[in-house]
Each structure stands twice: as structure tokens, then as C-alpha cells.
Amino acid sequence: MRNHLAEQVLDADMLHALKVYRKNLGEKGTVLNGLVELIEQTSQLIHIFRDIRPIKDKSDERLRQLESIDTWFTDWESTIQQDNSMSKKEMSGCILSAQCHEDIHISIRGFISLCKMGLDVTSVITPGLINSDVIENVFCQQRSTYNGTNANPNVVQYKKTINSITVGQTTISHKSNAGKSTASVPFLVDMKAKTKRKKTINDSNKKHQSH
Secondary structure, three states: OHHHHHHHHHOHHHHHHHHHHHHHHHHHHHHHHHHHHHHHHHHHHHHHHOOOOOEOOOOOHHHHHHHHHHHHHHHHHHHHHOOOOOOHHHHHOOOOOHHHHHHHHHHHHHHHHHHHHHOOOOOOEOHHHOOOHHHHHHHHHHHHHHOOOOOOOOHHHHHHHHHHHHHHOOOOOOOOOOOOOOOOOOOOOOHHHHHHHHHHHHHHHHHHHHO
16 A cells, blocks of 8 residues: 555656646746656656566666666765755755665665576566565564564574575465465475485385395
8 A cells, every 4th residue: 555655646647747737837837846857767667667568688778767767866865965055954855765765776776686687597577576575575484483573683593594494484475465376385395205205216226136
């Protein structure tokens, strides 16, 4: 619900409404120039992340657009911070919060990195089908399954936990709104099957030796 509401006030429909409103204000409409420029960036970002057209190669134009959007946000923050005429309080009111800017930056750079690495092992990546559910499930297992209420485990606790998750836990949640998956658990070793195969091989070797 939060994501949908954010998209409604930052997407292409809002951009169109702002441009029409700015035009109707006449000369006074220049006060909206900065806001329109911001929504131009966010609307592109939302459009790309919701796009169901697959990305098939690293030269896709959408990846270049994402890099341009990321640069725009970084330049905006740098410009404000270099303005010596404003106090820190005034600066904080002219830019996004550090947490919001970091989230945008990580989302963009993370997706670009995913495409650059993923296209080496798969044929396509569809932006509209990418989400962070798998990562969130790992975090959930890190915090609750093994470390109790400890939301900030040390390096030793984290190392032991991530090894356990990798070897014996599923990264696919059966409680997700996407429904249950019949996919096998990643990296999970079927110890029973392995033991059974080993027993069969040993029995076979004994028969050959007896003959």
C-alpha cells in the first residue's frame, strides 16, 4: 500500500497534472519548476521498475536512463551542500533525507548490477518482476530463526547463521502473497538420498568382491 501511494504522487500521471497546473498559473507557474524536474526523474524511475518488457542485453537504454537518474539525485544533493549561503537546517529542507537518498541510490545501482551480472547467466531480466522478497526472507531468518530478538548480530553470529541458511534453509517463503512454490530448496543437500546412494554403491562393491 505504501509503495502504491508513493507511485501515485510520483508517476507520469502526476507529472502531467503538474505541467498542466503550471501552465494555468502563467508566470507564477515558475515556482513549480523544481518540483516538475523532480517528478520527471521519479516518473521515469517508476516506469522502468514497473516495466514488464524484458532487458536482454547490457546496452539496454533503460539501464542508461537509470544511471542518469542516479546522477541527477547525487548532483542535486551536492549542489545544495556546496551552497555556503544556507544553514544546515535550511539545507535539510531543500534535499531528500539521507535515508531516502540512500534507498534510491541502492535500488538503482543494485538493479544495474543485477542486470550486468545476471545477463551473463540468463537470457533476460524483467524489471517489473524483480523484488526484494528473497533478501527480506534471509534477513527474517537471520534475526528471528537463529538470533532471537537480536537485530544486530556480531560477525561470528552472522557467519554461523548465514552458513546454516545457505545449507539447510529455503530462501522462498511459503507465506508470501505470490503463493507456494514447488521449487527445490537452493543449496540444500538431500542427506537421506545421499546416504541411500552411498549404501547402494557399497552393496554393489561387496557383490563384485564376493564374485
